[in-house]
Amino acid sequence: MKARIPALASLAAVAALLCVLPFTLSDYNVSLVAQVGIFFVAVLGLNILTGYTGQISIGHGAFMAIGGYTTAVMSRDHNTNLVVTMVMAFAICFVVGLLLGLPALRLSGAYLALATFALAVSVPLLPLQWSKFLGGRDGVQTAKTVSNVWLYGAAWAVSAILFVLAWLILRGRVGRAFRAVRDSEIAAVASGIELPVYKTLAFGISAAYAGVAGSLFVLATNGFAAPDEFGIVLSLKILIGAAAAGLGTLWGVLVGAAFIALLPTVSSSVPVIGSSHGQDVVFGAAVILVMLLLPGGFAGLLTQLRRLKRA
């Protein structure tokens, strides 16, 4: 109860800042902060699965691909309203996530990681298989493209809605069941929690979030969906974002998302090694540093600071 007031205040401050930013930033920087919003949605989704329910996924780029192609194809073929395509991406990925969550029930730990890794590798190859419908190597172009400000507004509106949704899901009985499954499956079962229900549900919700992020991701690349955009690196980035955020909390997600969205840009301007090739090196080094110094992610750092203050 006591923790709620500062939490709400910081939330309001972040929201206010995000409302003001587009009026002060350059168009390019607006697009960067929009990227943060897009990754915010994806990391938030992965956090529900990995952080709250304890199931790892290195395959969330695959769900982003499914969401992204949903938007691109619907727009190309029917000129569907882009917001509607996002809702569709959410729904389709929710169902796909539920279905893929079923085989995942038999897997955990490294085996689940490998299975989702396979997903990340194979799903972006599907457009090559069904190239007539999904554009093959050339990709799919939406009927309309959007401005950076539109993208910014959409990304953060979606972020806000899905953040509140996540909070509503996680605060009560369902969220507790998720975390119980993560902490001890055997005790969760003894308490009457149906593992298959909650594990697949977490997969579905998490995939749906990634799907919407994928829609926005495609809009951010000028409405162009192509297989290469959704490679394994994207999946890894989301996982890194979730780890940097601190698994199992909602507050670190913003920092985790900023970390993966902005670091590649920032690191390309680092002196000596920063270049179009060097940025991967800097990104890698930064990831290693964060993992070493902040094993609990940004959220873990907050907890530690609070403890220091009390002591």
Place this chain on the structure above:
Amino acid sequence: MARGLLALDHARLRFGGIVALDDVCLEVAEGSIVGLIGPNGAGKTTAFNAITRLYRLDSGDIVFDGRSLRRVRPSRVIRLGIARTFQNLELFPNLTVLENVLVGAHVATRLQREREQKRHALETLDDVGIAEHAHRRASGLPYGTLKRVELARALAGRPRLLLLDEPAGGLNHEEVDELVGLIRRLRDERELTILLVEHHMRLVMEVCEHVHVLNFGRTIAAGVPADVQRDPAVIEAYLGGELAA
């Protein structure tokens, strides 16, 4: 004796070459406190795991309130009214004590408001004497407190039958005395039936109305504590240990 709420009927279970439960017949009368004792490896915890459906019997049956548990899924056991604690603690370490109890109430609180659920959970914590720890994370609390958290979590599911796996394990003398009173009180106030596995003989003798002794998966004695204590087979099984003294 009242009718049996729980009955093991010729329960048999083997792991490879080891017979963990060998034709065990056991009846727990409604409202009673029954002790399940025996040396290490006698099959006590195995019996609990069979009752809660973590293990599947090879033959025989387990009947609760007139209903066979053979086809019941593990997650349904609590819905039928059987809750348990674990020998080596199976808590949710990253959840608060209160949240642990709320998870225990998962099936009992389906339609309740969050506030109502929390009030009930706090009452349960108060009942086992650890309400002051409600908002602490479970990990890092003392062992005796964690045992109580597990007990509260089991009670939160509003069971009719409570299975306690070594409730006195790791507790000091004083804590065991308290536990005796607590178990009796919970049984009376909550109209529980209790089956407990325990090595702590004083607790068993003081709190149990009926004792069932296993050795190598077989029943070697059963009866009121005083008789069982004098049974030569039991004394031999314990190699003249605590019981003979």
